[in-house]
Amino acid sequence: MNRAAGSSPVIIAGAAESPQLGTVPGQSAMMLAVSSARLALRQTGLAWADVDGLASTLPVVDLASYVGIRPGWLDGTVVGGCSSMLHVRHAVAAIRSGAASVVVVAHGESGRSRVGMPPRAVDPASMAGQFEQPYGMSGTFSRFTLPVLAYLHTYGLSPDDLAEVPVAQSEWAAGNPRAYRDKPLDIHAVLSSRMIAWPFRVLECCPLTDGGGALVLMSARRAADLDLEHRPVTVLGSGESCEGPGASFMEDLTSFAGFREASARAFRESGLTQADIDHLMIYDAYAHVPLYGLEDLGFVGRGEAVPFLRSGATRPGGSLPMNTNGGGLLYTHTGMYGMFAIQEAVRQLRGDAFAAVPGVRTSFVQGIGGMFGAAGSLVLSNT
Amino acid sequence: MSARFVPVPTPETGTYWEKAAEGELWLPRCDSCGRAVFYPRSFCPHCHGDDLTWFRASGRGVVESFIINHNPAPGYEQDAPYVIALIMLEEGVRLTTNLLGVEQTPDAVRIGLPVEVVFEQRDGIALPQFRVITGDGASG
Numbered sequence: 001m002n003r004a005a006g007s008s009p010v011i012i013a014g015a016a017e018s019p020q021l022g023t024v025p026g027q028s029a030m031m032l033a034v035s036s037a038r039l040a041l042r043q044t045g046l047a048w049a050d051v052d053g054l055a056s057t058l059p060v061v062d063l064a065s066y067v068g069i070r071p072g073w074l075d076g077t078v079v080g081g082c083s084s085m086l087h088v089r090h091a092v093a094a095i096r097s098g099a100a101s102v103v104v105v106a107h108g109e110s111g112r113s114r115v116g117m118p119p120r121a122v123d124p125a126s127m128a129g130q131f132e133q134p135y136g137m138s139g140t141f142s143r144f145t146l147p148v149l150a151y152l153h154t155y156g157l158s159p160d161d162l163a164e165v166p167v168a169q170s171e172w173a174a175g176n177p178r179a180y181r182d183k184p185l186d187i188h189a190v191l192s193s194r195m196i197a198w199p200f201r202v203l204e205c206c207p208l209t210d211g212g213g214a215l216v217l218m219s220a221r222r223a224a225d226l227d228l229e230h231r232p233v234t235v236l237g238s239g240e241s242c243e244g245p246g247a248s249f250m251e252d253l254t255s256f257a258g259f260r261e262a263s264a265r266a267f268r269e270s271g272l273t274q275a276d277i278d279h280l281m282i283y284d285a286y287a288h289v290p291l292y293g294l295e296d297l298g299f300v301g302r303g304e305a306v307p308f309l310r311s312g313a314t315r316p317g318g319s320l321p322m323n324t325n326g327g328g329l330l331y332t333h334t335g336m337y338g339m340f341a342i343q344e345a346v347r348q349l350r351g352d353a354f355a356a357v358p359g360v361r362t363s364f365v366q367g368i369g370g371m372f373g374a375a376g377s378l379v380l381s382n383t
Numbered sequence: 384m385s386a387r388f389v390p391v392p393t394p395e396t397g398t399y400w401e402k403a404a405e406g407e408l409w410l411p412r413c414d415s416c417g418r419a420v421f422y423p424r425s426f427c428p429h430c431h432g433d434d435l436t437w438f439r440a441s442g443r444g445v446v447e448s449f450i451i452n453h454n455p456a457p458g459y460e461q462d463a464p465y466v467i468a469l470i471m472l473e474e475g476v477r478l479t480t481n482l483l484g485v486e487q488t489p490d491a492v493r494i495g496l497p498v499e500v501v502f503e504q505r506d507g508i509a510l511p512q513f514r515v516i517t518g519d520g521a522s523g
Contacts, residue, residue: 122388127422130390132479134510135467137388138456146469146479150448153494198451198464198489248469248479249422253448 010092011232012380013223014040014216015346018108021332022180024210028116030066032212033058033108037067040214043229046102051216053100055087057107057336073100079242080369081283083107084213084338085376089238091217101222108212109334115210128246128371140285141197141205143246144371147253148199148288154254155303159199163190164309165287166203166329171315173326176354180207181330204287206333213339215346233349236362237270237379239263247371256368258375259296263366266377267298272362274299277379279348279363280320281341284327293366294322297377321357324348338367342378349382387458389506396423398437403509408442408500410474411435421476442500444472444513449482449492466492470513483514 016039018024018032027035033056041047048069055075056063064071075090077083084107091103110117122133128143137143152159170185185203193203223232241261243250251257267273274297282293291305299320300308308314314322325331325344332340345363347353361383367376392400402409411420415432419440426433449468452459459465466482483501485491498513 124389125391125393129388130392130396131422134388134390134505135479135481136452136456136459136462136465137467138452138454138459141454142450142452142456142467145450146467147448149450149494150469153448159489195453195464197453197467200450246479248477253469 008219008221009234010095010217011220011223011234012215012346013218013226013228013232014043014214015230015233015343016040016043016214017340017343018212021178021211022209023112024110025113025115027110027210029058029108029110030063030116031108032110032210033063033106033214034067036108036212037104037106037214040216041104044216044223045226045228046216051102051104053091053094053103055091055103055105057083057109057339063106071100073103079374081285081336082338082367082369082374082376083336084342085238085365085367085378086240086374088215088217088235088342088378089240089376092235092238095217095219101218103217104214105217106212106214107336107339109336110210111208111333111335112210126245127249132246132248140371141200144286145197145200145288146247147250147372150253151288151291157303157306160187160191161306162199162204162287163187163201164306165284165290166190168309168314169284169323169327169330172324172355173330176326176331178354179326179331180209181326200286204329206285206328206337209332209334211332211334211340213343215342230350230352231382233346234381235378236272236381237266237268239265239269239377240375241265242374243372245370245373250372255302256292256296256372256375258368258372259293259366262375262377263297263364266364266379270379272379277320277362277364278360279324279345279357280314280322281324281345281363281365282322283337283341283366283368284323284329285333285337285368287329289368290323290327297364297366316355324353324355324357338369338376341365341367345378345380349380385457387505388456389508390510395425399423400508402437402439403502403511406502406509408440408511409437410440410476411437419474419476421478441473443516444470444478444498446482446492446494446496446498447471447477448494451487451489468492468513470498478511478513480511480513483512484517485515
C-alpha cells in the first residue's frame with residue numbers, strides 16, 4: 001500500500017482523441033484506441049512500461065497484449081456508451097487504494113466502417129431479445145426512443161420541440177473540421193430532415209462514426225515530478241448506476257433512475273452542487289436524452305428542459321454551456337460516445353477546445369449506456 | 384421478404400411463451416407482495432419474495448408511448464412505417480408491441496388508447512401483439 005494515493009487527488013494527466021475521426025476505413029477499432037492512448041501517454045512523459053492499470057471498451061486483455069504490457073489492474077466493464085465514465089470512476093478507486101498507479105482508459109470503435117468489430121446482434125434469449133426486439137426493432141433509433149412521447153405528453157410539449165437540441169448544439173459544432181455534422185442548423189433544417197422513427201428525424205439521431213480516445217489517470221502526487229504537457233484535470237467526484245435491459249423496462253418513462261442516482265452520487269462525492277458547475281456534457285445519442293439529463297441531474301425542474309434550451313442557456317454565451325463539441329448528435333458517435341464527452345470536458349478545462357468557453361473551472365459529464373440502461377457521472381475541475 | 388426476429392424462451396420465461404401458444408397472456412405474480420412481475424424472473428424484484436405464481440392476465444391495457452419506425456426490420460418491409468408502442472396493462476406492467484387495427488400515423492395513434500392482446504404466429508412462437516379496441520369491440 002506504500003504507493004497508494006490516499007488522499008492525493010486523482011487527475012487526468014493525459015487525454016487525446018484519435019488523430020482521425022469520422023470515416024476511418026483504414027484503421028481497426030484497436031488501432032483507433034491505441035493511437036489515442038499513445039498520444040495521451042506522450043502528454044505525460046510516461047511510457048507503456050509505467051502503465052500498471054488498463055481499462056477499455058475493447059476486450060481489455062487483447063488491448064494489453066497489443067501494446068505489450070501485463071498490467072496488475074484490469075477493467076473490462078462494458079455497459080454501453082457510459083463505459084468510459086465507469087472506467088474513470090473505477091480507476092480513481094484503484095489509484096486511491098494503491099491497486100494501480102498509472103491507469104490508461106482507452107476507447108476505440110469502428111462504428112461506421114466496422115473494421116475489427118464483432119457483428120451487431122441482439123441475443124434472442126436476452127430479455128430485450130424476447131420482449132422488445134421481436135416488434136420490428138431495426139436499430140437503437142427504434143429502441144432508445146420508445147419513451148419519448150410519454151415525456152412530451154406529460155409536459156404538454158410538441159414532438160417538434162426535440163429539434164431544439166441539435167439546433168442549440170450546432171452553434172458549438174459549426175465550423176469544427178473534426179465534427180461529423182459541422183453546419184449551423186435551424187429548426188426548419190432539422191424538421192425537414194429525413195424521418196427515421198417518428199418523431200425522430202435524422203438530425204435528431206446520432207450518426208455512426210469511427211474514432212477513439214484515451215485518458216491517463218494518476219494521483220497528483222505521482223504526477224508531481226512529471227513535466228505534463230497540459231494543465232491537469234482533477235476528478236472531484238463520480239457516480240454510476242443502472243436501471244434495466246431496455247427502455248420498456250424503465251420504472252418511469254419520463255425520468256431515468258440511472259441519471260438521478262449516478263449524478264447524485266457524483267455531486268455528493270465532489271461536494272459541489274448544480275450551481276457550481278460551469279460546463280455540462282450530457283450524452284446525446286438521440287435528441288431526447290439531454291432533456292431527460294438536464295431534469296434528472298437537477299439543473300432544471302421536471303418538464304423545464306425544452307424552455308431552458310429555447311432560452312439559449314446552453315448555447316455560446318449562455319449560463320450553462322452544454323455539449324460544446326456539438327454532442328454525439330453532431331460531433332461524433334462511434335456507438336459508445338462516452339469517451340468523447342469526457343474528452344470535450346477535459347479540453348474545456350484545459351482551455352484548448354475548438355469552441356472554448358472562457359473561464360471554465362468545473363465540468364459535469366453525464367453518460368448513459370444501453371437504452372436507458374446504465375449511467376456514469378463525473379465531476380471534473382481544473383483547480 | 385426476410386424472416387422476422389424470433390425470440391428464444393429461457394427457463395424463467397417458458398410459461399409466458401407456452402401460454403401464448405395457447406392464445407392466452409399469462410404473467411407471474413409475487414405470492415408475498417402481490418405485484419405482477421415483468422419481465423418474468425425466478426423471484427420477485429420488488430420485495431425479493433421467493434415464490435411467484437403465474438396467472439392469466441386481462442390482456443387489456445392502454446398505449447403509454449410509441450414511435451413510428453420508418454426503417455423496417457427484417458420481415459417488416461411491407462408494413463413500414465409501423466408503430467412500436469409501449470402498453471401499460473391493467474395489471475400494472477408494461478409490454479412492447481406493434482399496434483394493430485389502427486392507421487399507423489401520429490394523428491391516429493394516441494396515448495391512452497385502449498388495446499387488447501392478440502397473437503401473431505411467427506416461426507413456432509405465438510407473439511403477443513395488441514390491437515386497438517374500437518367503440519363496438521370495446522369489452523370494457
